Amino acid sequence: MKPEVYAALLDLNRTFYMRFAGDFARTRQSWPPGYAAILPHLRGAANVLDLGCGNGRFLAYLAGQGWRGRYVGLDGSAGLLAEAQQLAAATDGIAARFVQADLLAATWPLAVDDRFDALVCLAVLHHIPTAASRRRLLAEAAGLLAPDGRLIVSTWQFMTSARLRRRVLPWETVGLSADDVGAGDHLVAWGEAAAGRRYCAFIDEAELQRLAEDAGLRAVATFRADGHEGNLNLYGVYATAR
Known part of the structure; x- marks a missing residue:
C-alpha cells in the first residue's frame, strides 16, 4: 500500500472519531454480551492494559463487575482520554492511568519492565491498515504479557451481515479506488444519510489466527458475539506461544 493511501485511511478514522465521537458513544450505552464472555479470562488479573481504550468503556465495565487492580489505558485521542479520566475519577478500588499514544508507533510510552496479566484490544484491529501493521501491533502487545497472561482481541465481522454490507461505499466516494487498498479493506458508512x-478491514477467523501466530501467540479460545445478529464481533483470546 502506498504511504499516502495508508495515511489517508488513518485520517478517515481520525476525522470520523473527532466529528462523531459523542454520537457514536451514545450508540454504545449497553455492554456487548462478548464482555461477559471475556470476564473469565481476566480472573486473577491484577493489572490490565487496554489498547485503544477510547472513553474508558471497558474500564467502566470492569468496575461494574467488581474488578479491582491496576489499569492502564492507551489511546491516540486526547478528547476521549479526558472522558476516560473523568470516569476513572468516580471509580473506587482501581488505580487507573491513561497514556496518549499512537498504537502504530514502534514502541509505546510504558515502563521498560511493565508486564500485564491481561491486555485487551477491542474494536481496534480492523481500523489498522495492512496486515503488516496489525501483526506489529499484536507482536508489541505479546511482548508486554506477563507469564500466563492473556491478550484478548475483537474484530468487527461486518461483511457477514447483509444489513451491514449495504453500508459499504465505493472507494471513489473519498477519492480512492479498490486498486489502492487491500482486498479486505472497505469504506463503511455510519449514521443518518451516511454522514x-x-x-474498516474485514478480518475473519483464519486471518486473525495467522496474525496471532505470526506475532508469537497461540489461541486459547475464539468465539463470536454481539450485534443484532449475535455474531458481529469475533473475539480471540491468546497466550504467548511456548
Missing part, C-alpha cells in the same frame, strides 16, 4: 465514513 460518517470509516475505514
Whole structure:
C-alpha cells in the first residue's frame, strides 16, 4: 500500500472519531454480551492494559463487575482520554492511568519492565491498515504479557451481515479506488444519510489466527458475539506461544 493511501485511511478514522465521537458513544450505552464472555479470562488479573481504550468503556465495565487492580489505558485521542479520566475519577478500588499514544508507533510510552496479566484490544484491529501493521501491533502487545497472561482481541465481522454490507461505499466516494487498498479493506458508512465514513478491514477467523501466530501467540479460545445478529464481533483470546 502506498504511504499516502495508508495515511489517508488513518485520517478517515481520525476525522470520523473527532466529528462523531459523542454520537457514536451514545450508540454504545449497553455492554456487548462478548464482555461477559471475556470476564473469565481476566480472573486473577491484577493489572490490565487496554489498547485503544477510547472513553474508558471497558474500564467502566470492569468496575461494574467488581474488578479491582491496576489499569492502564492507551489511546491516540486526547478528547476521549479526558472522558476516560473523568470516569476513572468516580471509580473506587482501581488505580487507573491513561497514556496518549499512537498504537502504530514502534514502541509505546510504558515502563521498560511493565508486564500485564491481561491486555485487551477491542474494536481496534480492523481500523489498522495492512496486515503488516496489525501483526506489529499484536507482536508489541505479546511482548508486554506477563507469564500466563492473556491478550484478548475483537474484530468487527461486518461483511457477514447483509444489513451491514449495504453500508459499504465505493472507494471513489473519498477519492480512492479498490486498486489502492487491500482486498479486505472497505469504506463503511455510519449514521443518518451516511454522514460518517470509516475505514474498516474485514478480518475473519483464519486471518486473525495467522496474525496471532505470526506475532508469537497461540489461541486459547475464539468465539463470536454481539450485534443484532449475535455474531458481529469475533473475539480471540491468546497466550504467548511456548
